[in-house]
Amino acid sequence: MNQNQTDTSLFGRLRFVLVETSRAGNVGSVARAMKTMGFSDLVLVSPKCDNPLGDAEAVAFASGAGDVLASARIVGSIGEALEGCNFAAAVSARLREYSPPVWTPRAFSAHAAGQPELRPALVLGNERVGLPNGIVEQCNVLINIPANPAYSSLNLSQAAQVLAYEARLAAVGDGVDPRGVGFQGDAASLAQIEGMYAHLEEALVALGFLNANNPKKLMPRLKRLFSRTQLETEEVNILRGIAREIIKHAPPKDQA
Known part of the structure; x- marks a missing residue:
């Protein structure tokens, strides 16, 4: 059992699933993107790179998120990756003729944060070919990140960072103190x-x-x-x- 399964906040409930990732460095970069936003549940499905959790490039790109990398799990199928989850979102820049409903990252995050009983997963595909239709069709929604239509290309870790950021905002709000960060004294009467x-x-x-x-x-x-x-x-x-x-x-x- 993943240690986060006792945490009912979105930080404990949200899982990131990487399908057939080609480069170990991207696995490390995704781990870093997750940790900066407070998430830690990472599962790899049949990675195409050797030793994706221990490769020197993965460790270097994780850059302080080695704990997320070390606790990640490698499985052989999307079914295994989604065990314990009851809502899955496929992430793709390519819209399909037959696909689940298309949501934005913000819509997904609001939905996931607002339902404590939901155990959601974000499913991201291979860097070159993305997700196969068979996996997309198994998901509840398809997430498309709004971007410049003339050049909408995001690499794997960039997409993960956008998704993790939106999920964090939905979970805790923007958390910005308009007076800035630092010492805060008592307000004058x-x-x-x-x-x-x-x-x-x-x-x-x-x-x-x-x-x-x-x-x-x-x-x-x-x-x-x-x-x-x-x-x-x-x-x-x-x-x-x-x-x-x-x-x-x-x-x-x-x-x-």
Whole structure:
């Protein structure tokens, strides 16, 4: 039993199946594409290359995903590769006259992520000839990656990377913090921010930059600027410290 079968997240449920892969380097590259997106269940069907899991090129191209490569399984048929799966998607750039419904990677990923009972598999074919019709017809859907119609050629690992990326997004969302990655302090309260504005206004008046009798729109514009930054408590304290120093060093009003 694959260790991921106890994991009900999409990361534990999704299997990548490579059929008759010709180059060991591509196996390693697919392992790397999978690991960067959090997936690890890899099965090879009758690979055409020798020692695809231990070949030096496979290990080099895996580049840190050696654990995915080492845990991959080699089987002799698509039936064995899909054991335990209840939904299979053939991946092909070539549309067939008689094929299962055609889905995009995003549609497949949303479907797979939204049904915890589903144990899906992505089936990718040989680098040169792709998947045989017999295997495509055994799958529930055919995935076609939208690409430039004038040149839609993706190599095996590129296709696997696109599929793994879409699956990850469906599983966890984009995970992007609009403030960026790194240290995140406590968000400043409204009272703290209002105190900062009052302190800053006092400093600008002391500096002669702001006319208290004719302030125009300066403070509302500064408030609009700072409202876009999602100020943290420490940042408010820094700005108030700057205001304090401005006030301390500002010339007396009768000398301004």
